[in-house]
Amino acid sequence: MLNLKKELEYIKYNNLYRYLRRKENNTLDFSSNDYLCLSKHPEVIDAAREGLKYGLGSTGSRLTSGNINHEVLEEKIAEFKGTERALVYPTGYSTNIGVISSLCKRGDLILSDELNHASIIDGCRLSKADVEIYNHCNIDNLRNIIEEKGKNYNNIFIITDGVFSMDGDIAPLKDIIKIGEEYNGIVIVDDAHGTGVLGNGKGTLKHFNLKPADNIIQIGTLSKAIGGLGGFVCGIEEVIEYLINTSRSFIYSTALPPSVVSGSIRSLELIEEGDLTKKLQGNIREANRIFKKYNLIKGDSLTPIYPIVLGEKTMATSEYLIKNKIFAIGIRYPTVPRGLERIRISINVGHRREDFERLCRLLMISFNEV
Ligand SMILES: Cc1ncc(COP(=O)(O)O)c(C=O)c1O
CATH class of the missing domain: 3.40.640.10 (Type I PLP-dependent aspartate aminotransferase-like (Major domain))
Structure with a gap:
């Protein structure tokens, strides 16, 4: 007989337990790979x-x-x-x-x-x-x-x-x-x-x-x-x-x-047709500017993926963001190396300047609270 209970407990003990969660409708999504918002075009x-x-x-x-x-x-x-x-x-x-x-x-x-x-x-x-x-x-x-x-x-x-x-x-x-x-x-x-x-x-x-x-x-x-x-x-x-x-x-x-x-x-x-990729590049420039202002990144990114490396505080910070209506998922070992756990922020053409600001402000508060 399989005995998976023990292994699941071990996974939980190591803070690596994964579970499925649903995105609520009124959350600001920074987790999807739908960079050009084409899934809903x-x-x-x-x-x-x-x-x-x-x-x-x-x-x-x-x-x-x-x-x-x-x-x-x-x-x-x-x-x-x-x-x-x-x-x-x-x-x-x-x-x-x-x-x-x-x-x-x-x-x-x-x-x-x-x-x-x-x-x-x-x-x-x-x-x-x-x-x-x-x-x-x-x-x-x-x-x-x-x-x-x-x-x-x-x-x-x-x-x-x-x-x-x-x-x-x-x-x-x-x-x-x-x-x-x-x-x-x-x-x-x-x-x-x-x-x-x-x-x-x-x-x-x-x-x-x-x-x-x-x-x-x-x-x-x-x-x-x-x-x-x-x-x-x-x-x-x-x-x-x-x-x-x-x-x-x-x-x-x-x-x-x-x-x-x-x-x-x-x-x-x-x-x-070209407009969407130009718009995405424009949004990446805007996100670079704002994320740098909040010291979340050092250099400019050329892509819409921003790793915010928080180590062991990653999962608690992600929970905090989600509780506050920002869907941003923590990524742990073995997806990324131990010690480099991160919130993977991905931006898309639908985001506006105020969305980036809201994310950054909430992250700043979370750094004090988590
Ligand atoms: C670099 C890379 N290759 C392949 C895949 C797998 O693609 P799919 O999700 O379409 O199976 C992913 C998805 O996460 C990926 O990030």
């Missing part, structure tokens, strides 16, 4: 409604009955990212585990940033490749590890978030791609938080004026700035065809609902 909702004509669910995997309007979205994503092809998965999580476990094999070496998202970590664990972790965004450390350990492998993969989900910083992609080229490696960039945010919405590559290339594979989600659900991978024809044939989380899972597909297509069109 009337034109996106209309498009999703139109997609319902195909039914509520897709009724099967893409390789059986579930291939409905998905290829239209894939063409749109490939055009948007400037790649030969794109392939859509049911979630961003399943994209990472499906792509990494399929492409990275026994006899290959993966170099993975220490702060990569859990879905990358799980993809690495599922793959049969050897895995080495390099220090966060540390190019010298990355190079040293390749020099020391990278001999005699069939393929070398460097895998990194484009924008790091818990810190909001940006991977030094120019240098990473240069190293990839030097060592004949393949770079996989998970741009879950760069897509719709950086480079006029096109993502981290575009932010650095880097062009898609045969040795670069881009991953993204439809669940954050695009406001829907699902993940995608972009690259050359050969990679996509290989994934269709071998990637287990693509093959053995029901395809996205067609309404989500239609809504996501409209989201991408709206992003391409």
